[in-house]
Amino acid sequence: MRTIVVTEFITLDGIVDSPGGGDHPHAGWTFQDVPFDEAAYEIKGRETEAATALLLGRQSYDEFAPVWPSMEEFATYNAMPKYVVSSTLQDPQWHNTSVLRSLDEVAALKETEGGEIHVHGSARLAQGLAAAGMVDRYHLLVFPVLLGSGKRLFAESDKTRLQLAEHAAYSNGITLQVYDVVR
Secondary structure (H helix, E strand, C coil), rough: CCCEEEEEEECCCCCCCCCCCCCCCCCCCHHHHCCCHHHHHHHHHHHHHHHEEEEHHHCCCCCCCCCHCCCCCHHHHCCEEEEEECCCCCCCCCCCEEEEEEHHHHHHHHCCCEEEEEEEEEHHHHHHHCCCCCCCCEEEEEEECCCCCCCCCCCCCCCCCCEEEEEEECCCCCCCEEEEEEC
16 A cells, blocks of 8 residues: 655645745735745655655646746656646646545555655645545744645644654754654
């Protein structure tokens, strides 16, 4: 069985909306509002090495697919299998991308042999996966910003116990919090 890892840039008040750009009024809050500290992003290199597939919601796919293929730092992600959960996407153009029509199909993918499946962005998908008990680990880079509104990673749901697996704090106020879901 494969592990599903949800990885997010998240504000202190739980918002994951438009961290690098987008339609949120404060889009780009990760780089515009917090000084850059390279050490805080070291986890991203480890994620790239550990991931064997990407799992995306439709909106994240639509945002990443036109940009990531041309960026050398995403060459590993571009080469690996990508899965988009969508009821409407018909012909994905991003190399090595398949469409999954339901969480049941995600559950079937999770049951296959292979390594970690990483979910980047895709707040609604992450919420659905969590509600279905399919998330195994969270990688959270928590930014010292309060946005007050926007898409939240943790919507109303059942109680979930988490076990801290790793943590770090950086000079710019970002904290890394890695949690395993306790079952």
